[in-house]
Amino acid sequence: MAERRLFQEYNRYKKSPPSKSNPQIISLNPISEDNIFNWQAIISKPTKKDNPFYYGGQWKLSIAVSRQYPLEPPVIKFITPIVHPNINLKTGEICLDILKKDAWSPAWNLEHLLVAILMLLDSPEPDSPLNIDAANLYRHDPVGFQSMVQFNMWKVGSFVDVKKSTPTTITKSNQVIRDVSGSKIRAIIA
């Protein structure tokens, strides 16, 4: 059942890619055609209008689908490290109710989940954090949170358009600002 459903979904994504309906989803496809149960997705927040904290960022996700799918939700993790109150910085684990068994509905598909994760980026939930430092920062110092997010993105190099904001093209003043915020962040992380 799971295999069939996944192929159905795959065919649909091939016919009408999710990126067409939602430009924030860059790609969504299985890692290899041989194993339909392992997928990979890339999501992004291209402009500041999309998200005040994560603008310019792009993240890779790994989607491990269980054999019980769609009766059981797939396991989705961030491969690209991301600073977010509800996402584990190291493992990439996501704290989202619909990814848990209780709130998951078999009527949803992988695209729905990506949309849900994009919405999680837009509205973090600091009350049930996986990354407590990020949650505290988000709650008390949104500007600091923004710069930390941006610093982390710069650190791991996860920008949508690499040309526009690679470290080499960053102006001196910019660099200083980033460094200053970065040192702060380092203190927090440590």
Add this chain to the structure above:
Amino acid sequence: MALILNRTLVLASINTSYTQQLAINRNRMGITGDNYKHSAALLKKLTIICFRIAVLVSLCYNGYNVLVTLNLLNHTSTPDLAWLYTRLLPDKYFGYNVDYYADSKYMKTPSSQVMIGPTSDMYWPIFLNFCWSSFTETLIAAIQGKKPYTETGITIFEHSLAFQEFSSNGAFFFTNSKYHKRPTEQVLLATLFSIFNHLNIHIGALINNNKYRLIPSTIIGMAFLTYFISTFSQWKVLQFPFILILTFTPQVLILGIIFISFTIFIIAIMINGFELKGLNYASFFLHELNEEEDEDTLSLNINLNDDFYTALLNVGILAITSAGKSSYITELSLITVDNDTWIERSLWQQLKQKLTRNNIRNVKSRDLVQYLRDNQISGYANLISQPSSRLITGTPYSDAVEVNNTSQEQSVWRRRIEFMKVMIIDAWQLIYGLLVDSFLLDYLPGLFRKRQLNHEETNEEFEKRKQRIPQFLQKYVTRRVSERSTAISTDLIPEDELTSRLLIGDRELSEVDNSGDYIDEPDEISDSEYESDEEIEEIIPEDTPTSIYDLFTFEDFNEIITSPNTLLVLQQHMQYSGNGPLTRSHYRDLHPTTQLPNSMNNDATKLIELIIEKRANKSHIPNNELLSRLECVICQTNIREIITWPCKCFAICENCRLSLVSKGIEGCVCCRREVEGVSKVFIP
């Protein structure tokens, strides 16, 4: 002798109807002379009883003789049922006393023989006794105008043949034979059972007119048949007289068939869950139960006053004919194994059973949901074949009467009372709504308000009113403006202001348009400008997908150009050389006969045409796409066929329902509402 007796018996039974008639006639004649009739009847009765008692006594005597002989056999040889004889026949009572029997003609030990005990001569008085018994029975039956009870197990004719086969040769009539034969155990036992049967007939006739003859007859017959079957081992059955073997072998077979049939029937009952209902043969027994008063006509074609062998034959015929129709094979065909598993069966029923025990009449939605939760069953397991009106109308947790579930339980009067209640409540609500809500609360204050607001408030009045109101409320007070002046007359407002107001739309415009036709300064519009407009139309959609693009595509524009009416208008528009651009009124002036193509009426028809056309296009969508819209949201392969109650989401297929049940998922997969039950929907 036996032949003669048999004939008399047959004749007697044929004549019964005639004798009955005679008896009736006698009775009729006897009406006048009561006294005579009474004494005669008594006399007749006494005579009959005497006859019977005499036969009984002689039968008992012969029976005793047979028992004594059996006891003797037990001593002299080893009979089959030796254990029975030693236990039942003590020597004290059944011992063969040589001296005592020396005088008797048929029981004495012959002097020329070495052996002790009677010879086969003893059969003779027994046979005579049987004859006498039959004769008496026939005679009495003839006198009383009844059907004689005959011994059908072993007839007199068969007895005569049997005795002849086993008796000493040359024993004619009342002489003793010279060549002696021992009476054999088998013949003696057959004789004994025959004696019992005759005794049964006469005792039964004396006691209750053989009303329950079948019961003792069955006991005797079964006992004999059991013995007969037991002799099959070691081929001892061959020691029976040939005629008896011929008589009883079929009966044994019949018994066997009945036994097998009965076993099948019992098994069928067991498989059916110990219920008679629905079985082919249950009709016999159910019929019997239904007509308990009519005892004589049992459906098995057996009368209680029948004798065992007749009954056996009748049942046997039934069994064999049934076997011929192969109804045993189909005996289980009517047993309907429930097609539903527990998953499919409606939980409503289970719940109802549970709750009716607690005398809860209306099962409510809340109870069901609670029940589901308590038992950790997902609502998907509750397959409802007939959703109740509550589920269909979707009133959540209403205490409305469950039409589906309670209609059968409630009496007519109760239902009527309930309907009356609902009607009264509705009527009250209607009256209340009309009287209180609309009239008292809206209409009456409205009257006052109207009187007040008829005139427009001037600034002074407004200030005055403002003074009366507490200070903190003063800023909320607005100047009253007459409602009638809200629509602005277009005549009052200058033209350029009109358009801006229209766009801003803060107030309604009066529908009356008194303005003259629009006349513009002559302004040449070149063809190139039109083309450039077209180009812009073409280019815009490519760059930015605006909402205009969604509404009006280049194709639509093309369509307008190519359609004949609009083409005409466009041509007129281009070639118009009057004052300014072509307006509707100008157009109307130019073409008074032809109706304006884009007038109101035509617009409507055009819209309808467009709708129809679009719909027609839509229906031309290939079936695949249509089907893909109906695919189950879970597996996305099967067609949807399950509708969930009460949310009415039609989203899943049967297979996915089952997997949802097995996974114990609760709540609708689409809308997360509590699922009380599901129904299967068929898309033809």
